[in-house]
Amino acid sequence: MNRWATGLWVGFLFSIPLWMTDQYYLHILIVAGIFIIAAMSLNLLLGYTGQLSLGHVAFFGIGGYTSALVSLGFDLELTDSYTFVFPAQPVWIAFLAGIVVAGFFGWLIGKISFKVRGAYFVIVTISFAEVVRLVALNWIDLTEGPMALNNIPPFTLGVPGLWELTFWRKIPNYYLVLVTCILSYVVIARLVGSRLGRAMIALRENEPLAASVGVDVTRSLVLAAVVSAAIAGAAGGLYTHYIRIIDPDVFLFIYTVTMVIMVVTGGKGTLAGPIVGGLIFGILPEALREVASPEMQWVIYGVLMILIVYFLPDGIVPAVSSWWKERFDAPPKTGEERA
Amino acid sequence: MDQFLQHLLNATMLGGTYALLGIGLTLIFGIMRVVNFTHGELYTFGAYMVFFFTMTLSANFFLALVFAMVLGIALGAAIEFVLLRRLRGASIDTTMLVMIGAWIAMQNTEQLAWTGVAKSVNHPFPIDPLVIGPVSVSWIRIFVFCVAIMLIVGTHLLIHRTRLGKAMRSTFQDRETAALMGVNINAIHTATFALGSGLAAAAGALLGPVFVLVPGMGDMAALKSFAIVILGGMGNFMGAALGGFLLALVEELGAGYISSGYRDGMGFLIIIVVLIFRPTGLFARAERIG
Numbered sequence: 001m002n003r004w005a006t007g008l009w010v011g012f013l014f015s016i017p018l019w020m021t022d023q024y025y026l027h028i029l030i031v032a033g034i035f036i037i038a039a040m041s042l043n044l045l046l047g048y049t050g051q052l053s054l055g056h057v058a059f060f061g062i063g064g065y066t067s068a069l070v071s072l073g074f075d076l077e078l079t080d081s082y083t084f085v086f087p088a089q090p091v092w093i094a095f096l097a098g099i100v101v102a103g104f105f106g107w108l109i110g111k112i113s114f115k116v117r118g119a120y121f122v123i124v125t126i127s128f129a130e131v132v133r134l135v136a137l138n139w140i141d142l143t144e145g146p147m148a149l150n151n152i153p154p155f156t157l158g159v160p161g162l163w164e165l166t167f168w169r170k171i172p173n174y175y176l177v178l179v180t181c182i183l184s185y186v187v188i189a190r191l192v193g194s195r196l197g198r199a200m201i202a203l204r205e206n207e208p209l210a211a212s213v214g215v216d217v218t219r220s221l222v223l224a225a226v227v228s229a230a231i232a233g234a235a236g237g238l239y240t241h242y243i244r245i246i247d248p249d250v251f252l253f254i255y256t257v258t259m260v261i262m263v264v265t266g267g268k269g270t271l272a273g274p275i276v277g278g279l280i281f282g283i284l285p286e287a288l289r290e291v292a293s294p295e296m297q298w299v300i301y302g303v304l305m306i307l308i309v310y311f312l313p314d315g316i317v318p319a320v321s322s323w324w325k326e327r328f329d330a331p332p333k334t335g336e337e338r339a
Numbered sequence: 340m341d342q343f344l345q346h347l348l349n350a351t352m353l354g355g356t357y358a359l360l361g362i363g364l365t366l367i368f369g370i371m372r373v374v375n376f377t378h379g380e381l382y383t384f385g386a387y388m389v390f391f392f393t394m395t396l397s398a399n400f401f402l403a404l405v406f407a408m409v410l411g412i413a414l415g416a417a418i419e420f421v422l423l424r425r426l427r428g429a430s431i432d433t434t435m436l437v438m439i440g441a442w443i444a445m446q447n448t449e450q451l452a453w454t455g456v457a458k459s460v461n462h463p464f465p466i467d468p469l470v471i472g473p474v475s476v477s478w479i480r481i482f483v484f485c486v487a488i489m490l491i492v493g494t495h496l497l498i499h500r501t502r503l504g505k506a507m508r509s510t511f512q513d514r515e516t517a518a519l520m521g522v523n524i525n526a527i528h529t530a531t532f533a534l535g536s537g538l539a540a541a542a543g544a545l546l547g548p549v550f551v552l553v554p555g556m557g558d559m560a561a562l563k564s565f566a567i568v569i570l571g572g573m574g575n576f577m578g579a580a581l582g583g584f585l586l587a588l589v590e591e592l593g594a595g596y597i598s599s600g601y602r603d604g605m606g607f608l609i610i611i612v613v614l615i616f617r618p619t620g621l622f623a624r625a626e627r628i629g
Contacts, residue, residue: 052432112611116618118431119374119573123565124614127607130562134607138600253558257439264436295447302444306422309436 013178017171026170032282033177034239037184039262039274041231044188046260047269048197049224050204051117055109055125056232057256058132059102063233064240064250065136065143067091067098068152071241074142091155095237102233103226110225114218117207126253133251148247155241173242180238184231189271191227200224204269254298261305267315276316341473342595350591351584352480355487356542358583360560361567362494362576363538369574370511370531372431376438377418378539379561380445383554385411385540386547387453390460400463404486404544411540412533419532424525442561450554462548483545490541491580494534498576507531511574539564559603566606569613572620581622 020026038060045053073088089097113124136143143149155176158164167173191197199220202210211217240246258281266277281301288297312319360382367375385407392403422441426434464478498504509517510527518524543560550556567586571578586606594602613621 050432052435112615116614119368119435120569120614120618122374122435123569123610126562126565127610131604131607131611134601134604138598254443257443260436260439293451295450298447299444299451302440302442302447305440305443306437309433309440310425313433 010182014175017174023170026174028283028286030170030174030177030242031239032278033174033181034235034242035258035262035282036275036278037177037181037235037238038232039259039266039278040181040184040188041228041235042256042259043263043268043270043274044191044224044228044231046263047267047273048192048204049200049221051114051221052122052260053125053225053228054122054253054256054260055127055129056228056259057251057253058109058129059106059229059232060236060239060255061132061136061246061251062105063098063102063236064246065098065149065236066101066233067094067237068149068240068246069142070094070097071153072149072151076142091153091241095155095234095241098237098240099230099233102236103230106226106229107222109229110222111218114221114225129251129253129256133248136248136251143248146247148245150245152240152244152246154244167241177238177242180234184234185271185275187227187231191224192271196220196223201269261301263315264305265308265315267317267319270315270317273315273317280316345474346591346595347588348474348476350588352476352484353591354584354587355484355491356546356583357563357567357587358491358580359487359538359542359545360564361571361579361583361586362491363535363542364564365568365571365574365576365579366494366507366531366538367535368568370507371423371528372434373423373532374431374435374438375532375535376435376442376561377445378535378564379557379559380442380449381411381415381536381539381557382543382546382560383446383449383552383557384414385543386460386552386556387449387458387543388540389544389547390453390458390552393460394458400461400548404541407544408537408541411544412537414540415536416529416533418536419529423528423532427528446554446557453552453554455554457551457553459551460548479548483549486545487542490538494538495576497534503527503530563603563606566610569610570620571622575620575622578620578622582620585621 016029017026020029038056041059042053042056045051045056070086070089071091071094073086075083075085077083109125109128113121113128116124137145139145140147155167155173156164157167157172165172167176192200199210199215202213202215203217203220207217236250239250262277262281263274264277265280266275267273285294285297288300292300308315360378363381364375364378367373367378388407388410389400389403392398392406393400398406418441422437423434426437462479464482466477468475468477469481496504498507506517506522506527507530509520509522510524510531514524517527539560543557563586567579567582569582570585571580571582586609589609590602590605593605
């Protein structure tokens with residue numbers, strides 16, 4: 001896609017709240033946008049380094065929980081006599097804290113789990129997400145467990161006392177998600193285009209060969225995991241402050257699967273893939289809501305995922321772009337060539 | 340001390356079914372190199388089939404167990420035939436994605452078929468537990484344990500004493516050479532997946548009357564099977580059998596002495612710790628079957 005088309009797209013996305021007056025559609029787009037950010041971050045690991053991380057929702061949830069807790073404040077009874085009290089912080093600081101903490105866990109999990117590959121790696125990442133879910137469920141002093149954290153403050157913009165905009169409504173939230181989405185896209189695009197990105201792709205294609213020409217395997221993978229986790233944490237923070245409630249169900253494996261389906265359908269290892277997949281699977285559930293129960297929808301997704309792996313293994317974006325090249329960019333056959 | 344003995348007994352009783360689950364999964368991984376995400380769904384399927392036969396059709400309980408296992412074998416064979424056969428030689432990640440898709444479709448089909456309301460299965464055993472000195476155990480659990488042990492021994496004999504088992508072991512060691520020696524690899528794969536699925540369905544059928552049935556029950560079973568397989572080393576039969584008992588023991592002790600909320604978390608902690616310090620599993624010299 002060239003520069004003009006990109007500009008046109010971004011302009012179109014910015015214009016949506018101006019003509020889309022139905023708040024419900026805007027809500028769907030906001031949630032889809034949040035999941036697109038998460039899917040883009042997963043794509044960095046799944047698509048570019050080739051590591052099938054199935055615990056990705058953990059970073060999303062950690063970002064969300066951290067952001068919620070920092071913005072609400074919390075106290076921890078460390079000993080009988082001493083209670084650690086953490087005062088509530090502004091939402092922006094909480095959001096950044098969520099990103100940092102998620103990134104830290106990305107580093108930690110990267111350090112631990114990149115010792116193994118393939119099936120082992122997948123299972124370690126699933127286990128990690130399940131452990132985090134159980135902690136969120138059982139550490140009631142901190143997380144309120146199944147009672148959930150309520151009344152999480154929304155984002156605010158401006159200077160306290162002078163002028164403030166609190167993001168109660170859909171439109172500011174839409175723009176916030178859109179801007180974060182674009183920022184994440186730019187970060188990932190820059191990273192993938194950099195030396196580190198080429199190292200990641202080399203590792204995906206042939207790890208021993210990449211290592212033999214001097215790619216620092218663990219360092220590259222861990223860095224990718226940190227960036228990926230931090231972006232997923234940002235998505236979690238956006239989600240928390242938009243929905244304004246968070247409970248341990250946010251860590252359910254099914255959300256990781258949703259992200260994986262988005263990435264695989266759109267095209268793993270392409271920048272546009274998670275966006276296309278995210279839009280499809282962000283909007284499809286709402287479109288199907290009238291005709292199919294949620295269970296039926298999940299059956300459809302499962303079957304769809306199988307069909308895509310069989311018939312469109314690279315995903316929609318590579319298929320469409322190769323079709324486009326064949327159709328329009330084919331070199332014209334000249335007389336000399338034929339002769 | 341009495342409490343400890345009770346935990347030990349509970350763990351042994353539970354461990355039998357865990358071992359069944361683990362053996363089924365480890366066979367499939369070892370021979371087919373497939374990370375079987377549908378394993379937990381076969382477990383759920385077995386449990387619901389027992390419910391269907393005993394409660395809906397009011398068939399005999401023991402007959403229902405046999406039916407459930409046979410249908411589990413058939414379903415496993417069908418999954419292999421329809422989904423996996425054409426993926427031979429595909430990367431492990433590709434098959435994993437397909438199996439995840441199949442798992443989600445199956446789980447939600449079960450949800451549609453049986454609704455989310457928890458169901459329970461009646462069994463013909465007396466409610467009063469057997470009391471041996473300081474410890475007690477219910478009759479149904481003794482029965483479940485005995486059947487599980489019989490199935491484990493049966494599977495072991497199948498692998499080590501029959502032609503089919505020999506063909507399975509040779510496929511595990513070297514697929515190409517086995518094929519050259521006249522082993523029908525397609526048939527072996529179908530048989531392996533059917534056997535592994537049958538064991539999962541049997542585990543579900545056996546534990547169905549002990550716990551209650553919900554469509555999502557397979558998730559924990561699948562994740563625990565992964566833990567058992569990793570504990571024992573992938574593709575290691577005895578490792579999976581021992582791993583099943585070990586996981587049950589760790590869970591039982593963890594629930595008894597630490598916190599029951601973290602009972603299900605023990606398996607995942609085991610996975611993480613084992614993979615950090617001993618990625619080939621506790622009992623492995625190398626990955627192998629038998």
